[in-house]
Amino acid sequence: MNEPVQEALPAPSDLCRELQAWDRFGAATIEGLLEVDGHRVPTYTNEFWTSKQREGHSLHEISYRACFKPSLPAFFIDRLTRPGDRVLDPFMGRGTTPLEAALRGRVPCGNDVNPLSRMLLRPRLSPPELGAVAARIDALDLSFGGELDGDLLVFFHPETLRAIEALRAYFLRRDAAGELDAVDDWLRMVCVNRLTGHSSGFFSVYTLPPNQATSPAQQRKINEKRDQEPPLRDVRAIVKKKSKALLADTSPLWRNESRSLARAAVLTTGPAQDISALPAASVQLVVTSPPFLDVVQYAADNWLRCWFCGIDAQAVPITMARNVADWQSAMHAVFVELFRIVRPGGYVAFEVGEVRKGKVQLERHVVPAAAMAGFTPELVMINAQEFTKTANCWGIDNMKHGTNTNRIVVLRR
Ligand SMILES: C[S@@+](CC[C@H](N)C(=O)[O-])C[C@H]1O[C@@H](n2cnc3c(N)ncnc32)[C@H](O)[C@@H]1O
Structure with missing residues (x-):
């Protein structure tokens, strides 16, 4: 019997070409170059997914501070993994990445320093009737x-x-x-x-x-x-x-499939710098957004939820870097761990939002920290919401200040 032929995943250059030619929402991509510490990384700015509020599966509809939209992990899961691959978020929050992975037939893996995250995600991976x-x-x-x-x-x-x-x-x-x-x-x-x-x-x-x-x-x-x-x-x-x-969008077919994916899931609680439950070279794709400097107070935001679940919110060792150098060194330690976990040829999509009104561009600090751990920085994707409406009056300069953007550094192992 013939082995099933596996479709090849796109090379980084294919992804760059797709982003260059992107016009799904009516605007052309703005191309740029990020130069930092001897690295030259192409940047692509456009609206890559819709800014509509309710665009994902109903199971995603729980709130969590600084969560990203399901379309963000969906974009990378579709392009950079195959069914059955492991997809990880080491800072999973409400678990948007692992849930989206499971909805697309991938094995969900997630970690967060707060035990609350596992409680939020696990039941949605294999929901009851x-x-x-x-x-x-x-x-x-x-x-x-x-x-x-x-x-x-x-x-x-x-x-x-x-x-x-x-x-x-x-x-x-x-x-x-x-x-x-x-x-x-x-x-x-x-x-x-x-x-x-x-x-x-x-x-x-x-x-x-x-x-x-x-x-x-x-x-x-x-x-x-x-x-x-x-x-x-x-x-x-x-x-x-x-x-x-x-439960509105759950189909009997997916429920069936989701049981085996949920059984294979690896969900851990601890610092992203040490996810020893995951073996070396076991994950195809990481899609994540880390805590950004000290801008979001996860302990204060979650105190009542933690109380309800019997978690001491003050005792959860959340990374709260006060300055960029501390943040970069914490992220370097995470990249060292991800380099161990991601398999050769696999990817990391590392999302950093806008910090301090766009004055701090965290992607500039991600690129050297990841490269030092062994990753190849391939590109930076900047998803600008409402981009199509305002694209005509924006120059590259305006992009640096003020809009609500996701900035995603794509790294290859
Ligand atoms: C930006 S949120 C992630 C949100 C997530 N992308 C979602 O869609 O829900 C960052 C998360 O990192 C967690 N966190 C903070 N420091 C951590 C650490 N050292 N290791 C693992 N998780 C950490 C926080 O508890 C928070 O849930």
Whole structure:
């Protein structure tokens, strides 16, 4: 019997040609050159994926601070991997890269220093049926006789808080006993995502968007200013509604396939500098976006989610570099680890957003740090949202300042 013929993956020069010729959203690509420490790396600026909010699979629709859109990993997964390949994000956040990998038939791998990430991703890799979710939440006893925390009462109605406390205790107890099953895992993920937000679809009174929990002191001020008190919420109904929305796009065919991909998944908690669970040369593609200097306060943003999951947010050793030199040296250590994990001929797509209003161009620091670890910097892709609308009035200079861009350094192992 003949072996199936595997389609060749594009060489870096093919990718460059595709980006040069890109006009899917009506504008031509602006080409440039990044010169740093003796490296000369071509840059391509255009709108490479749509800026529309809701463009991915419904399972992605959970919020996380500084997450990227599913179209970003999808772009690289489609071009630089084959079905069955391992795709990794060492700073996975809500797990956009590994989830998108699984949706495209690749083996999902993800790591984050915060254990919360695994709790957010794992249940979405192999989701339960809606009926099982509804039956479980309906059957749970949501009464809680303990004392209520005054700081939490600024967010939640006392009865809602009792239900939240009951759910929290249930998940912690089941987890500690090793009895947390797939339905519990799903319910915990949905509850985490419904804790706080700015509509009646959340357990809380109006507050910051769901990916940023404010402090109790700040929330007291918000309540005073808006003259509001936390209303009673139907926790069961909210959980069922969100589960239905998340599961809307799941097909029976994918559910079947996803089980084996979820079993093969490698999901770890720890620093990206040391992912020893992944063997050498085992990953075809990394798509990631690291913490950018000290711009996003992940510990503060996630304090309430961490509380719910029994995680001490202050004890999570998040990389918080204050200056570019420290950041670059932390990223160099990550590249050394990625060089071990990625197989020869594989790729890393390393996304850095805009920092300090575009004054710091982190891609300039990524290129030498990655090259020192052994990678070949192939190109920098700059995805500018709303690019097509404004392309006519932008020069290269305008691109440096001010727009909302993804800047992705593509490296080859
Ligand atoms: C920009 S976010 C990633 C978001 C992700 N791309 C998504 O779509 O959700 C950066 C993540 O890095 C994690 N992190 C910070 N320092 C880390 C470290 N040293 N090792 C691994 N993860 C780290 C943070 O917890 C945060 O989830």
